[in-house]
Amino acid sequence: MSDLPQTMFAVLQKYEGYSGKAEGPAIADASEYLEAAEIPVPTPGPGQVLLKLRVASVNPSDLHFIKGEYGQPRIKGNPAGFEGCGDIVATGAGAEKLMGQRVSFAVALGCSGAWADYAITDAMNCIPLRPDVSDDDGAAQIVNPLTAMAMVDIAQQDGDAFVVSAATSQLGKLMVSLGKDLGLKPIALVRREDAVGPLKEMGAAEVLVTTDPDVVKKFAAVSADLKPRVFLDAVSDQMSEQLFAAMPNRARWISYGKLSNELPKLTQMGQLIFQSKKIEGFWLTSWMRSTPPADQMRVIGEVQARFADGRWKTDVSAHLPLRDVVSGLAEALKKTDGKVMITP
């Protein structure tokens, strides 16, 4: 590690633990939650690696986390950021084989985050990248793609049609195209009429616009026809509840995000009783804990193959320099046509 600097630039969490709020991922000013600092470059422990950052992605889960609304407590003074692409420049005992490799990585819970010149994680959270996968794709290859794979797998066990909200999000698009490739019938929910065409091209069997005053009626007709049993929902608002109520017997409303801060009322409790409907959640961390490593590796290999051959790609709305994250993140997030990527 002799050629590594002593200190590095990093974007740190300002607060500890949970906020106790449930506002959703929107941020007006990143400096409310984050601050820039020069801190010591961390040293990898046994089984760990040190990564020199190439690109870090900004996921909704990152925003939930820095706001203290995620499933894990914040650690004050730790760099933010769950996921990225980087080069392994130092290794702890047992991780030597990875030295020098370009990898996708997710940070280990409680470890130093990705929004820094250097980051630490467990060797098992690194996926060596094929040369034909770009840094941008490599920086968004874990959280969203694995979530998409895992959730579509859940949907597939309950039939061929499934519902995806916020379908223009990176994750939504991955699920629609994956569903199509598997011969399933994704029903996409979007907010804007102009998203209908592109999602149909991507493979959605139906696309419904949630701002259409007749959307519930139209969805009920689609639902009666295609019989979706699984609703993969990133929004989790009253509209979600209304659409769930229009789904058939045994439907499952699986929330994996809370883009809206509206608190949905359960207007049809009787459907849980008489129609065996269920409301539940999905969290990638829980999925990884409960899914055998061999199954995870199979899914990871399939994800990378999809990025390498162009079936999947990461739409990037902006590249934001790491040193501009605190001042510029809120503004960069205003463009909703792709993902914000952080570069050193």
Added chain:
Amino acid sequence: MSDLPQTMFAVLQKYEGYSGKAEGPAIADASEYLEAAEIPVPTPGPGQVLLKLRVASVNPSDLHFIKGEYGQPRIKGNPAGFEGCGDIVATGAGAEKLMGQRVSFAVALGCSGAWADYAITDAMNCIPLRPDVSDDDGAAQIVNPLTAMAMVDIAQQDGDAFVVSAATSQLGKLMVSLGKDLGLKPIALVRREDAVGPLKEMGAAEVLVTTDPDVVKKFAAVSADLKPRVFLDAVSDQMSEQLFAAMPNRARWISYGKLSNELPKLTQMGQLIFQSKKIEGFWLTSWMRSTPPADQMRVIGEVQARFADGRWKTDVSAHLPLRDVVSGLAEALKKTDGKVMITP
């Protein structure tokens, strides 16, 4: 069938199908939904029996049903009533062995209901009664006891503590005493302070009063201590949601009734995601469809043994003559210390 009358007195459903409302079981005037009539005595088909009524019970599910808020559509002109005790006075082909027996019965869905001088059901919905089981106990031996058995069984699969709302109801008391007998720790929710003592005697590990302004805080402490994973809920209101939110990881809110007409808001969607909590329902009909007959028979035998030896008994608040049901049911239901029983 030569000694049977041609016609009988019956209390009929006035409406068809569903009301589209979700008001809960309270009724101000039974004549809004029911009317008395003299109708032909029905004839049992193959596999069916004709029962001469001894006692019919009034369950919350009967009230949901006559209001059009149940999981099955009403049939206009059919007698109401799901459950009773009677003598088999005629049999269809294949059911001859039951002739003359005193039985507990549940009506088959779509069949002629129990609130009539005579009722029809499937032979398999009849349970011959031991002489040491009273008519009153026999008339309330299917819906509530099987529900109690099935739900406590679900709870037991997830640990030793579980939560029961409306614990002073007949079903609530069955679940508390069953839980105690099985060595479990029932946590009972009641509305009135004076119910605390009797429920503790019955076997509740803890009893909490939902009208206590500190109930959520007190429940959170009990929950942190006993770690209940299952909430068997007949009320399904905002208080239910708050208590569910105070339960630990992997908790399941299982609604089996909607005594309140308040629509609960989901204030902690993130718990579904990050804590693997679930919201679902329980309906005896679904349980019977999905549970092998041998398991059902074992449960039914155990239920009858409990009534015969006095471990369980049916608290009766009033005996209401069948001919007074339309005019007197709403008034009779005002007493909440037991079940209303209808007699011919």
